[in-house]
Amino acid sequence: GENVEQHPSTLSVQEGDSAVIKCTYSDSASNYFPWYKQELGKGPQLIIDIRSNVGEKKDQRIAVTLNKTAKHFSLHITETQPEDSAVYFCAASTGSARQLTFGSGTQLTVLP
Amino acid sequence: EPEVTQTPSHQVTQMGQEVILRCVPISNHLYFYWYRQILGQKVEFLVSFYNNEISEKSEIFDDQFSVERPDGSNFTLKIRSTKLEDSAMYFCASSPQGTGLYGYTFGSGTRLTVV
Numbered sequence: 001g002e003n004v005e006q007h008p009s010t011l012s013v014q015e016g017d018s019a020v021i022k023c024t025y026s027d028s029a030s031n032y033f034p035w036y037k038q039e040l041g042k043g044p045q046l047i048i049d050i051r052s053n054v055g056e057k058k059d060q061r062i063a064v065t066l067n068k069t070a071k072h073f074s075l076h077i078t079e080t081q082p083e084d085s086a087v088y089f090c091a092a093s094t095g096s097a098r099q100l101t102f103g104s105g106t107q108l109t110v111l112p
Numbered sequence: 113e114p115e116v117t118q119t120p121s122h123q124v125t126q127m128g129q130e131v132i133l134r135c136v137p138i139s140n141h142l143y144f145y146w147y148r149q150i151l152g153q154k155v156e157f158l159v160s161f162y163n164n165e166i167s168e169k170s171e172i173f174d175d176q177f178s179v180e181r182p183d184g185s186n187f188t189l190k191i192r193s194t195k196l197e198d199s200a201m202y203f204c205a206s207s208p209q210g211t212g213l214y215g216y217t218f219g220s221g222t223r224l225t226v227v
Contacts, residue, residue, distance in 0.1 A: 034215050098167055099145070
């Protein structure tokens with residue numbers, strides 16, 4: 001089955017700096033890669049996703065890149081703000097599996 | 113914005129007891145899921161449900177677990193005889209399509225504590 005590895009497990013940045021979180025996946029058939037933000041006591045919230053026919057996608061301060069050959073994808077947050085502090089999860093899914101395999105999460109702390 | 117609603121937010125139960133976790137998915141969604149997250153660990157897939165039957169289930173979803181959509185709105189997860197290791201956050205999610213090409217909407221979760 002699919003295995004998703006995520007790094008780093010914790011990340012601290014100064015407000016205004018950029019943050020990058022990286023994930024690798026094992027199943028070359030995976031074709032959908034969402035990123036979720038989880039705040040304390042809440043469920044995962046989808047913040048951005050990318051499909052395997054696209055190399056990069058951007059939404060305001062958030063961008064995701066995908067390298068299918070290397071089987072890795074990354075989340076980039078620019079101009080970080082304290083409210084970006086949360087746990088971020090990457091995930092991967094194949095079209096027919098109807099399930100997500102999650103990474104282990106990154107605790108992002110944005111220091112004011 | 114439409115939400116997935118889960119109740120209760122926290123449940124404490126004695127080992128060996130049955131628990132039912134409840135979810136109200138988004139009304140026009142067709143695929144429903146249960147995931148769990150043991151404290152400090154990954155979110156893990158349990159089961160997917162479509163057209164009133166299980167589509168897929170993981171190794172975690174053994175005979176102690178069952179799911180049901182008893183009416184047009186609720187989606188429940190039952191654990192027949194709880195074990196200490198069932199203590200976790202349980203998340204319900206729904207999706208308009210189950211192909212994995214669309215994001216899920218997750219509920220806020222039920223924290224299950226088995227004592």
